[in-house]
Amino acid sequence: MNEPERIKKEKDGLDVYEDILRYARTGYHSIHPDDMYRFRWYGLYEQKPKNGHFMLRVKIPGGELTSAQMRTLGEIADRYARGFADITTRQNFQFHWITIEDVPDIFDRLHRAGLTTSGACGDITRNVVGCPVAGIDPAEILDGRPYVLAVTRYFLNNREFSDLPRKYKMSVAGCAVHCAQPEINDVGATAVRRKRLNGEWEYGFHVRVGGGLSSRPHFAQKLNMFVPPEKLVDVIRAITEIFRDFGYRENRKRARLKFLVADWGIERFEQEVRARLDWTPEPAIEWEEPFRAYRDHVGVHPQKQEGMYWVGVAVLSGRIRAEQMLASAALAEEFGQGILRTTNQQNLLIPYVSAGNVDTLVRELERVNLPHIASPFRRAAVACTGNEFCNLAITETKRLIVEIVEHLERTVPLDEPIRINLNGCPNDCGQHHIGDIGLQGCLVNVGGEKVEGYDIALGGRLGRDARFVRPIWRKVPASQVKFALERLLNNYLALRDPEEDFSDFVDRHTDEELASMMRVEFAEGVDDPPPLAPPPAELVEG
Structure with missing residues (x-):
């Protein structure tokens, strides 16, 4: 029996709740290692570098929460989490910098707001994801x-x-x-x-x-x-x-x-x-799967309810400040019906906004840097927690995705949505396997020193022609990723066929051709890099 199974068999993860409250009185150094593992069943992970601080995950079923609940989360972020939280790819909220002494009050606040961390982590059923609209x-x-x-x-x-x-x-x-x-x-x-x-x-x-x-x-x-x-x-x-x-x-x-x-x-x-059923299901019916439907909710969109709109805003990297959380809670009450939704692309939306309130709402959201008009890069960029807090991550992610997006906004006049998914390790919390552009963190040997880098892969998607990304370049230094993507995307704009989207373009070209468009060098010591094909005649420079 492996160690996690032993720990679970000796005491159920859900039985650690009273122990958490006890450790809040006796302190971090009194926590038994087995119980530290069981903490996950209530959303608690030790954050890097395991010196007394925790990540705490709060479940948001289907991504729907009330203004009162968002206000509670914003207050927790402000008081206990150094002023910010992260929206996750499962529509949850995550806090960092939590201490064990903080937990009883946080749990009490969440309980009074109708929120829970039970089952947010661990070997248990996690948050149930739903459609944000x-x-x-x-x-x-x-x-x-x-x-x-x-x-x-x-x-x-x-x-x-x-x-x-x-x-x-x-x-x-x-x-x-x-x-x-x-x-x-x-x-x-x-x-x-x-x-x-x-x-x-x-x-x-x-x-x-x-x-x-x-x-x-x-x-x-x-x-x-x-x-x-x-x-x-x-x-x-x-x-x-x-x-x-x-x-x-x-x-x-x-x-x-x-x-x-x-x-x-x-x-x-x-x-x-x-x-295991006491009834007999009928066979599945013929049903056409969606084909490259862009699963995005940013912007102003009419609802099925006459005269009502939802306003979706981009939260780049999913990191949201306490003041933004509190402001969005207040705005949802003032201009909507006190409801907010999170998305699995780490964004936020406010539904039930009457036509007469839309313009005022979007102005107020922009005041707190929550834009409803976002570039094709910003609206769908996803990043995992990264090595700032995650013990498994190899590379930093949150700052890098911001740097990449801002660079591409300045240098690539893209006219279609594109999904950049950035992950700090192979575990893929950032979902790089399904991105149009998938970036997986690694370490790179440059001049005899190890620096952060990324493997660049292309062509992931869901739907009727679902496929995972194709690895194109390995071990690109993190500082060079934005330039590689700039060259790739400008070449796509110059060389695409009239009715072609980025997925078609990637499918039509070989790995070597796509690599030649990025024009970056492999790191030292990488075995068997693919040979570069002669660049297309119209290859874009710069």
Whole structure:
């Protein structure tokens, strides 16, 4: 039995709550190492360099929260987290610089606001991701929020599922473009509909299993089931039982659901799911998957509710200041209905804004540097925590993504959205495997010294033609990444065909051709770099 399994078997992670309160009285140095591991079940991780400070993650199911809840989070950021928080790719908020002595008051504030950290980390069901515009999107199939909450409530503090082999991520959404990324979740439920013989629409879900990124990414595979909405929790329960009972606990590197699904095959996995149900799902229906739908919510957009709009703002790198949190909470109350939404692209939006309030709201948001008009780079840039706080990260990320975006805004007149996903290590919290441009942190040998660098990969996407990125250049010094991307993107603008987007352009060119457009050198000691092809005749300089 490996060490994490021993720790979990000796005491359930959910049983550490009272110990956390006790350690808040006795101090950081009194924390037993086993309990330090169990802290994750309540959203607490030691932050780098493990000298008494913690990261604390707060769950936001479906990304929806009230102004009062946002105000509570802003107050926590201001009082305990040195004035900032991070919006994550799972629609959560993360704080840094938390001490164990701070935790009881923070937990009390969160409880009074109707928020929780339970299950935010650890080998348990994590925050359920949803569509940020659920219930307001004119094109949605159904409002997914009730089902996000139903799944959340079923699994929250449910001790039947508090000791899973590994982390477990779910998404539930009713939108047509799959913005909740079902392809890369352990379980992804997406709404579908079919017409009955009487001409009425019948709504349901298709369910995928076994998606995930990290160093060995897998796309989720679809079960052959049409799941009625009222049966969704039951199907996810059965899936989760299988993971709990058959997941590979012996090897942490193969403990995620994706490895079990890959080894069994989707047919055997589905048979086991059906065996755990007391009803018989009908087969999945014919349904066209979205094709390169841009899963973005920045800007001013009309809602399905007549005369109402949502305003989405870009939060570059996901890092948001306490004053921005407090201001957005107040603005949502004044100009909306006291509701805010976070997105898995680390952005923020305010819904239910009447037409007459839109202009005033966007001006007030801009005053606190929350722009609703953002460049193609800024609106979709994603970055993980990086080595500023994360013990696993190799490189710094938050400042670098800002530097890259600001440089490209000055040097590349791009006229289409492009997703830059930056990750400080192979674990892929920044989702570089699915970016148009994916950057993975590494160390680079320059002049005999190790400096931070990045592997540059291209062409990732989700949807009907989903694929992971192709590695193009390895070990580019971090200081040179922005220049490599500048050259690449300006060459794309000069050489693309009239109806071609960036994905098409990447698909049409070889690795060597794309590398020649970036024109950067490999670091010292990199084995077998690909040969550079002769540059295209129209190659852009600079």
